[in-house]
Amino acid sequence: MPPTSPEQEWKKGSAELLVLSLLEDQPRHGYDISKLIQIRSGGVLRFHVTSLYPLLYRLEERGWIASRWVEKAEQRRRRYYNLTPEGRKVLRAQRKSWKEFVAAISLVTGVENA
Amino acid sequence: MHNWKRIVQDRLALLHLEPTAELDLVEELSQHLEDVYRELRSSGADDEEAYRSAVSELKDTYALRTESVRAQRMPQYDFVPPGGAVQGRFPWIGLIDILWRDVRYATRILRKAPVFVLIVVLMLGLGIGANTTVFTVINTLILNPLPVPDPSGLAAVGLMKPGSTPRSGAPLPLSYADLKDYQARNRVFRALAGYTSSRPVTRQDAEISEGMFGQLVTSNYFSTLGIKPVSGRFFLPDEDATPGAHAVAVINYGTWQSRFGSAAGIIGKTVRLNHVDFTIIGIAPRHFIGVNGIFGPDVWVPASMAEALFPNEMQGALSNRGKVFFQGVGRLNSGISMAQAQANMNTLAADLGREYPAVDEGYAAMVVPIRDVLLANTGGSSTRVLAVGTGLLIVVGIVLLIACSNVANLLLAR
Numbered sequence: 001m002p003p004t005s006p007e008q009e010w011k012k013g014s015a016e017l018l019v020l021s022l023l024e025d026q027p028r029h030g031y032d033i034s035k036l037i038q039i040r041s042g043g044v045l046r047f048h049v050t051s052l053y054p055l056l057y058r059l060e061e062r063g064w065i066a067s068r069w070v071e072k073a074e075q076r077r078r079r080y081y082n083l084t085p086e087g088r089k090v091l092r093a094q095r096k097s098w099k100e101f102v103a104a105i106s107l108v109t110g111v112e113n114a
Numbered sequence: 115m116h117n118w119k120r121i122v123q124d125r126l127a128l129l130h131l132e133p134t135a136e137l138d139l140v141e142e143l144s145q146h147l148e149d150v151y152r153e154l155r156s157s158g159a160d161d162e163e164a165y166r167s168a169v170s171e172l173k174d175t176y177a178l179r180t181e182s183v184r185a186q187r188m189p190q191y192d193f194v195p196p197g198g199a200v201q202g203r204f205p206w207i208g209l210i211d212i213l214w215r216d217v218r219y220a221t222r223i224l225r226k227a228p229v230f231v232l233i234v235v236l237m238l239g240l241g242i243g244a245n246t247t248v249f250t251v252i253n254t255l256i257l258n259p260l261p262v263p264d265p266s267g268l269a270a271v272g273l274m275k276p277g278s279t280p281r282s283g284a285p286l287p288l289s290y291a292d293l294k295d296y297q298a299r300n301r302v303f304r305a306l307a308g309y310t311s312s313r314p315v316t317r318q319d320a321e322i323s324e325g326m327f328g329q330l331v332t333s334n335y336f337s338t339l340g341i342k343p344v345s346g347r348f349f350l351p352d353e354d355a356t357p358g359a360h361a362v363a364v365i366n367y368g369t370w371q372s373r374f375g376s377a378a379g380i381i382g383k384t385v386r387l388n389h390v391d392f393t394i395i396g397i398a399p400r401h402f403i404g405v406n407g408i409f410g411p412d413v414w415v416p417a418s419m420a421e422a423l424f425p426n427e428m429q430g431a432l433s434n435r436g437k438v439f440f441q442g443v444g445r446l447n448s449g450i451s452m453a454q455a456q457a458n459m460n461t462l463a464a465d466l467g468r469e470y471p472a473v474d475e476g477y478a479a480m481v482v483p484i485r486d487v488l489l490a491n492t493g494g495s496s497t498r499v500l501a502v503g504t505g506l507l508i509v510v511g512i513v514l515l516i517a518c519s520n521v522a523n524l525l526l527a528r
Binding site for chain 1: 138139141142143145146147149150170171172173175
């Protein structure tokens with residue numbers, strides 16, 4: 001297998017993989033997603049709104065996630081994003097691709113934990 | 115408190131996004147910035163610092179435009195109770211909400227530019243109106259000219275000067291007495307009826323006096339055409355036997371609706387026409403306006419009422435063979451062609467010419483398909499009307515296209 005294939009996938013899909021993973025368990029709004037990425041990456045990964053929302057719209061355009069405005073009593077309405085069945089499939093594929101990439105890097109560099 | 119919506123709006127203004135997409139985006143981003151700001155404030159940052167950090171999120175708004183343009187579609191809405199699931203149980207509520215927002219948005223836009231709206235409505239209105247009018251005329255004249263059963267079995271019967279076909283394409287009228295002779299002597303028509311042109315009459319009421327159009331017809335007129343009344347009955351054979359004896363009338367369906375307000379109990383009521391009281395006995399079928407392409411009478415009365423209804427004009431019309439008021443319409447016997455009917459009627463015309471040389475000599479009979487005379491009153495043959503109608507339809511079609519392109523240009527210019 002050419003080493004470029006999983007790498008290309010990784011480059012293109014890493015940001016997508018992050019968002020799809022966070023939506024796997026429950027629907028979340030944009031701020032929630034950006035906050036979780038920041039917290040769970042220990043502050044290493046961070047999205048500006050001008051990167052995050054275009055990404056969300058792109059994923060929605062592809063049909064991997066769906067969004068709805070939700071109004072709850074005594075709260076401002078918010079747009080929640082959730083994973084579609086197609087998005088779930090993509091998430092599985094991207095996880096697999098990511099693992100392959102990490103394994104390839106480990107083999108080449110001798111780094112055990114990428 | 116910072117107006118986050120305004121801040122986001124100002125940043126997005128230069129992107130010229132589609133208004134609905136922009137509203138959506140502004141709401142979502144302003145919430146995000148507000149969340150960032152609040153969190154920074156609660157973690158100890160001062161207002162200036164928190165504000166700057168929140169606003170710095172908005173750098174490179176161009177990416178927003180690229181994706182927003184691609185994702186310009188209507189947002190979906192859900193209303194859920196506190197703690198409820200995100201997916202709505204009543205998606206149609208969202209649809210109604212979207213529709214309502216659309217209506218409000220359209221109303222706002224229209225209200226902002228009333229002159230523009232007026233111009234657009236006028237342009238489209240004129241284009242559509244012209245098309246509708248012309249198509250209605252074409253439909254009436256050409257596609258569905260005479261709403262009676264088997265119109266191809268009907269022939270227009272009248273006279274002509276040998277060697278010169280009348281310019282209108284319709285035969286010259288007959289006198290009532292001649293018509294009666296043709297009725298009695300012909301062997302080609304199952305039924306032969308007569309009718310005059312529509313003539314103005316005055317309807318007198320307790321409160322009003324209004325102009326209407328009336329047509330005198332022989333008692334077998336409606337049965338010859340093969341139609342049935344929607345209410346009441348048509349004329350009986352003896353109702354045009356004795357002059358002035360039967361003041362009965364059949365009214366046009368459209369007239370019944372417009373002048374009599376579709377009154378249910380109209381049958382048996384009296385209508386006063388030219389100072390003569392007529393009893394309404396029936397209502398003609400919808401869309402039937404007589405043997406006419408465009409313009410028909412409001413009321414039909416028996417031919418026997420000619421002198422009573424039009425004392426001056428029709429004096430002697432029922433007996434004087436020199437007074438020609440009636441067009442003939444005949445229902446051909448089965449198996450009889452127009453040519454055979456023409457031949458038989460020519461023989462009769464020659465007979466009458468010999469019997470009444472003073473008035474009938476020098477005329478030949480004329481028998482033509484009924485569709486050829488439907489347009490005679492409008493002053494044209496069916497071929498000419500068809501050509502003119504088709505031409506008009508093309509012209510108004512082009513007018514509508516021009517109107518549409520003008521509206522499109524106006525929208526583009528805006």
